Amino acid sequence: MSKDLASFHEALLQSKRVLAVCGAGLSASSGIPTFRGAGGMWRKHNALELATPEAFRKDPGLVWQFYSLRRHNALKAAPNAAHYALAEFARQRPFPEFLTLTQNVDGLSEGAGHKGKSVEFLHGSLFRVRCARSWCRYERFDISDPITPALAVPEGEEDGAWRDVPIEGLPKCPECRTGLLRPAVVWFGEELDSQMLKRIQQHIARDPVDLCIVIGTSGTVYPAAGYASQVKAQGGKVAIVDIDCSVRGDDADWLFEGDAARVLYLSTFPLSDTC
Ligand SMILES: [Zn+2]
Incomplete structure (x- = not known):
């Protein structure tokens, strides 16, 4: 070698x-920050457990906050x-x-x-979003920060206590109008x-x-x-x-x-x- x-x-x-x-x-x-290794924690949550379809089904507001922060950090990086x-x-x-x-x-x-x-x-990419409904093919490139007003990262509180984000504050699919949008990244357990x-x-x-x-x-x-x-x-x-x-x-x-x-x-x- x-x-x-x-x-x-x-x-x-x-x-x-x-x-x-x-x-x-x-x-x-x-x-x-990759939220891997050394604890891999974000707020009180194991970051790896947030990157799953199950977490998104259970609490899409929490998962979107996590991704909103990752988009925010990635946009600031060079x-x-x-x-x-x-x-x-x-x-x-x-x-x-x-x-x-x-x-x-x-x-x-x-x-x-x-x-x-x-x-x-x-x-995939943090800057592509797609419909969470499996039968809807909607997908787009999106670098808006925040992606919705409710998902704005509070200044100086990147790791801190965010308020809960109600489902109305999350991005919706403009095509089928029934699904939420989700980050077009491959989550654990996905192909x-x-x-x-x-x-x-x-x-x-x-x-x-x-x-x-x-x-x-x-x-x-x-x-x-x-x-x-x-x-x-x-x-x-x-x-x-x-x-x-x-x-x-x-x-x-x-x-x-x-x-x-x-x-x-x-x-x-x-x-x-x-x-
Ligand atoms: Zn849709």
Whole structure:
């Protein structure tokens, strides 16, 4: 396993097809709280338990407050060097040469100009909302903050005691007029978009990927975790970039421990000088 940035640059230059798989670590230096690890609490609630369809059915006002705060925080955050490095690389190597799969829902990749076919959002986006009724297909892009007056984040009380939000104060579906809108993110217990998974699988199967870069994800969440193994099995190389690489398996070809922003900036911007 190598920590040599120069050989990684060389591999990046030589690779015809590159796949990046990104998780929360990509956005870490943008200061996005993930509500994971270290308690993972928001107010008195376990944040992971709020990200479920059951929680939304039981108390949509509470779940919407949690997402309203996450939208608010994400809108205040700025993309970091790693987001810009990936966006720049995608510009230099358009799809299908380079494809990014991200588990992040924070909108920072899009903010860095990384969008279109070259990036797939595995877990959706905080800034897409859709009808909570399964039979209604309504969905839209929405960056309003607050999304309704009742969901405004009180100044200085981001983690504090919000008032209860009645159901009348939540966003409604303008199409069926009976459903509430919900964040178009994939909650625990929900399936990822099957069309998207099919597209990704076809992309990987069509021509072998030469290099897979795993950025800021623990590598335990499927299907993202499986893509690196798949690339490896097809004869490609794997590089891991993460703050903490201590729990990694040893099948990676490169391992870079540290802030994804610094490592990716150093890894990709020398490329623009040599092209
Ligand atoms: Zn609807």
